[in-house]
Amino acid sequence: MAGNPAGSEPEKSEQDGDTVANVAVPALPPAMAESKRHTVDEVVQMMNRMPLFMTELDETDGEGGENVELEALKALAYEGTRAEVAQNFREQGNDQAKLKRWLDAREFYDKALAALKSPRKEEEWEEIKDEEVELNKEKEIAEACYTNRALCNLEKKNYRSCNLDCAATLRLNERNVKAWYRSASACLALDKIPEAEDACSRGLEVEPSNKALSRLSEDIAKRKGDIARIERERQEREERKVMKERTLRIALKERGIKTKTTSNKPDLEDAEMQLMDPLDKKSTLSIPVMLMYSVHLQTDLIKSVKEHETLQEHLNYILEEPLPWDEAGEYKPDNVNCYVFAGAGLVKVGKKLSLIKILEDKRIEIEDGLLRIHVIPKSKAAEWIEEVKKRLPPRT
Structure with missing residues (x-):
């Protein structure tokens, strides 16, 4: 029997096809043989320029020229009457909307509406048998596209655009329940309660048994109540603040306490002058006090000093332990003097006087809701006072 000797190469076909496991593999068809000269990535790139296999839009032939096949498909999309072109785009928009691809769907509805507004071609009249029927068809498509585009805008929270599309729908058909529902939903999202109520009630006039509109009506009523409550609480807070x-x-x-306000109000966090009972003028008054260790450029904020308390009471616990920066141990409750700037001068205040007694001095003012008291070691008080006098303006 004729055959190949053992160990010899297998026979190849006349087309010189490849071989696998001593079995001849037929050569590729001539139309596909060209692909053998390209890498996998190059083949994928070439296929992507074919409309059937496109995974991304490539409008060129790969060499910067026009993609003829793609342009032909684009042209087909605009074949037919305005209604047919618009209906094609409408259906594509509906397909995208079902997949919740709202931006893509909206783009198709845009194209459908643009097609309906485009000038009618002369040859198109030849295809139209009944002009009234054609116009009604266009109106129906436009109404559906506006309604569905309103949904896309509602889903993307473009509430103003949603309302504009609903208005366009209702100009074509004031009994379109979907348009009333979507308009009411957009108004509710914007807290335009009267407009939402109006749209919802008009929709229910058209279709009283519509469950979606009924639920939306309940949501609007609830939000209306919430807004009223929030506004009422805000007004009560404002009134209480004024009082x-x-x-x-x-x-x-x-109490004879003088105050003034400047443009350099300090940050006191939550500290403020206040009455224990904010609405009772006779209740205990408390005032924030800033202790200023001017010799060492340090401070302590006492957020609340009651009017009957003395400076000594607060100095006792603040200076009980050495301050971190007081290396010489100069600050002791009984080893410091206290001073307040009053107008163009300096007033020494008694540590054992109550706060209200200190503030009875007509020269002393509370500035920006804060009383500043300079705490100076007695051993350095004279030197500090001399330095202060040099900086103070001369008395007239």
């Missing part, structure tokens, strides 16, 4: 400020002003005036 607190008024009561505090009266309390300060009756």
Whole structure:
């Protein structure tokens, strides 16, 4: 029997095909043989320029020229009457909307509406048998596209655009329940409650049994109540704030305490002048006090010193232990003097006086809701006072 000797190469076909396991593999068809000269990536790139296999838009032939096949498909999309072209885009938009690809769907609805507004071609009249029927068809498609584009805008939270599309729908058909529902939803999202109520009620007039509109009506009523409650609480807070400020002003005036405000108000966090009962001018007054260790450029903020308390009481616990920066141990409760700047001068205040007694001195003012007291070691008080006098303006 004729055959190849053992160990010899297998026979190849006349087309010189490849061989696998001593079995001849037929050569590729001529139309595909060209692909053998390209890498896998190059083949994928070539296929991507064919409309059937496209995974991304490539409008060139790969060499910078026009992609003829793609342009032909684009042209097909605009074949037919305006209604047919628009209906094609509408259906593509519906397909994308079902997949919740709202941006893509909206783009197709844009194209559908643009097609309906485009000038009618002369040859198109030849295809139209009944002009009234054609116009009604266009109106129906436009209504659907506006309604569905409103949904896309609602889903993307473009509430103004949603309302504009609903308005366009309702100009074509004021009984379109979907348009009333989507308009009411957009208005609710913007807290435009009267507009939302109006749109919802108009939709229910058209279709009283519509469950979605009924639920939306309940949501609108609930949000209306929430907004009313929030506004009521805000007004109550504002009124209470005004009353607190008024009561505090009266309390300060009756106690003879002077205050002033500057443009350099310090950050006191939550510390503030206040009455224990904010609406009772006779209740205990408390004031933030800043202890200023001016010789060492350090400070301590006491957020609340009650009017009957003395400086000594606070110095006792603040200076009980050595301050971290007081290496010489100069700051002791009984080894410091206290001073307050008053107008163009300096006033020494008694540590054992209550705060209200200190503030009865007409020269002393509370500045920006804060009383600043300079705490100076007695051994350095004279030197510090001399330095201060040099900086103070001369008395007239």
